[in-house]
Structures are given as C-alpha cells and as structure tokens.
Amino acid sequence: MALNCPKCQTELVRRYYKGILEVDSCPACRGMWLDFEELDHLEDLSFDQDDFKGSLVHYPDKTSCCCPHCGGPLTEFQYRLYSLKLDACLTEKHGFWLDYGEDVRVLELMDRHKDHYERKISAEAEWMQFLEKIKTGSFLNNFRDFFK
Ligand SMILES: [Zn+2]
Numbered sequence: 842m843a844l845n846c847p848k849c850q851t852e853l854v855r856r857y858y859k860g861i862l863e864v865d866s867c868p869a870c871r872g873m874w875l876d877f878e879e880l881d882h883l884e885d886l887s888f889d890q891d892d893f894k895g896s897l898v899h900y901p902d903k904t905s906c907c908c909p910h911c912g913g914p915l916t917e918f919q920y921r922l923y924s925l926k927l928d929a930c931l932t933e934k935h936g937f938w939l940d941y942g943e944d945v946r947v948l949e950l951m952d953r954h955k956d957h958y959e960r961k962i963s964a965e966a967e968w969m970q971f972l973e974k975i976k977t978g979s980f981l982n983n984f985r986d987f988f989k
C-alpha cells in the first residue's frame with residue numbers, strides 16, 4: 842500500500858537515510874516518516890544512552906494531519922522539552938513525521954544532550970575521586986595539617 846505525505850499528500854518513497862535507516866520520504870516537501878522505533882535509531886546516531894534522554898513527548902496536541910498508515914489524526918508534541926515540535930501517530934504508535942530539516946535538529950539536540958551527559962559523567966567521576974580521597978584519609982590529613 843502506498844503511503845501519502847501527511848502534509849502535502851504526495852506519495853512517499855522509501856529511501857535510506859544516511860545509509861542506515863529506511864525511511865519514507867516525501868519527494869515534494871522533503872519531510873520524512875519514521876516508524877515508531879526509527880526515531881530512536883535516528884537519535885542513536887548522535888547519542889545512544891536511552892536512559893538519559895528524558896521523556897520524549899511533552900504537551901501533546903491533536904492536529905488535522907493524518908497518519909499515512911491508519912489515517913488517524915497526528916499529535917503534535919514538544920520533543921524532549923526542546924523547542925522543536927514533531928508530529929506522531931501516538932494512538933496507534935505508527936511513527937513520527939519530521940518536516941524538512943527536523944531530522945538535523947534532532948541530531949543537533951542529541952549532540953547537545955550528549956555533551957551535557959558527558960560533562961555530568963566526568964563531574965561524577967571527580968566526585969568519586971574526592972570521596973575516595975576522604976576514605977583513604979589523605980583529605981582529612983591535609984585538613985589536620987592545615988589546622989595545626
Ligand atoms: Zn510532502
């Protein structure tokens with residue numbers, strides 16, 4: 842069955858995105874449809890620590906666009922609390938619609954997320970080293986020396 846673009850009704854064509862993900866893209870408006878788990882795969886190209894991504898859907902709001910699979914209304918939502926809005930078939934979990942350029946935004950946001958995550962991890966590592974120092978007494982010894 843042919844799928845139609847939820848935005849401009851043009852028939853979608855299958856293509857490979859970055860040679861990895863199989864997506865349905867619109868030759869007219871250049872948006873693309875990702876199956877439900879493919880958004881996660883797209884994010885993973887930048888950042889793959891799923892536990893630290895935060896929740897995906899915020900402020901969902903029904904739109905008048907239709908899911909190419911079931912024809913049900915797509916829900917617009919704020920993507921992971923960033924200033925990016927995506928559309929999805931959330932009722933049937935068919936997938937996500939990304940307008941032209943929104944895939945790049947997703948990857949940028951995941952890159953930023955990854956930076957935060959790595960900074961947090963290295964801060965935690967420093968904290969652990971600090972605790973280790975206290976445990977071994979070198980920290981307290983230094984203090985004692987200080988108050989002599
Ligand atoms: Zn289109």
Ligand SMILES: [Zn+2]
Nearest residue numbers: 908911930935
């Ligand atoms: Zn659907």
